[in-house]
């Protein structure tokens with residue numbers, strides 16, 4: 204649903220009156236999100252309903268503890284909000300238990316360590332430059348300094364995880380915890396394969412589905428539920444909810460997870476976020492959401508084919524999900540230079556390391572792009588050729604310093620965006 208076309212100071216009247224400076228910044232961000240082609244795979248457009256829920260008076264309540272077991276009074280309503288949201292999460296993802304309190308994905312993962320590990324214990328996760336997340340035991344993260352992080356990657360020839368390598372590492376290092384999933388992984392995750400390795404070494408298996416939760420909820424990626432002990436997810440990526448996270452688990456781990464989140468790691472939950480997660484979960488259970496999830500994947504696959512046909516080198520040769528990782532080495536443009544030029548053209552991506560990158564993480568060889576946000580605007584697969592052509596022109600222009608082409612593309616992008624108003628944003 205799209206908000207009606209009203210001036211910024213009428214859309215947020217109290218904010219505009221009390222703080223014109225910040226109101227103007229919010230309006231500017233609305234404009235930016237409306238006018239640009241947002242291809243960052245971890246971003247999206249939430250519905251007007253999710254936005255409304257996240258700006259409610261629920262945020263005025265303190266509710267440390269869990270429904271029925273709080274450290275503050277006045278929980279008549281908040282208990283119902285949290286219980287309803289947790290029930291929806293369990294139903295949608297098919298897990299016994301849901302904790303909907305983690306503030307975001309990184310604290311959720313830290314809670315998993317607290318639940319199952321002691322400092323110095325070994326965790327096996329995918330390395331950051333290979334597509335894993337910082338919190339899967341990477342060195343600069345608390346998870347890699349307080350714990351012994353052992354890291355797997357992808358094969359150089361296939362760009363895919365090699366379960367034989369994972370198993371060898373697991374047998375040699377005997378991790379207590381194994382993470383599967385990642386942040387720049389364009390291929391389906393073999394939850395069953397990881398589960399058999401985890402069982403063999405007696406490790407707790409966590410599926411970090413932060414990126415693909417919406418695809419799983421919408422039936423466009425296999426579910427980890429039958430295979431893993433714990434599911435960790437953010438709620439704001441493909442799932443299209445507010446910024447937040449959830450930990451789902453088998454019944455036997457419920458107590459450990461709950462105690463780790465509170466009082467182990469956090470204080471009061473953000474109740475307005477909990478409500479907005481509840482709204483997003485209700486939306487994610489609808490047929491519309493299933494089509495969205497399917498379209499996200501179709502759009503990514505089509506965009507990948509269109510880019511490959513224009514000489515782009517896709518890590519692993521393509522995608523099974525919502526994201527593409529592109530090695531720009533053959534195009535002779537560093538990832539950051541390309542990403543900056545694309546940004547000037549109104550196409551928002553992020554520069555990213557590619558597996559076996561020879562450049563530094565701060566100045567890597569690749570870019571990462573994804574289709575959730577454009578799919579939420581209703582942009583169909585038939586437009587992916589146009590998108591690929593824009594990317595081709597701008598990457599070429601970045602190499603030659605051709606700013607005229609960059610601004611030409613920018614106005615073409617704006618024209619297409621005007622035809623597909625974004626959920627939750629005003630029509631300009």
Ligand SMILES: *Cc1c(COP(=O)(O)O)cnc(C)c1O
Pocket residue numbers: 245307308309310312335336338384385386411412413414437447
């Ligand atoms: C995004 C992400 C996270 C962290 O989420 P934040 O909310 O940014 O802390 C954790 N794991 C994976 C795989 C992610 O992609």
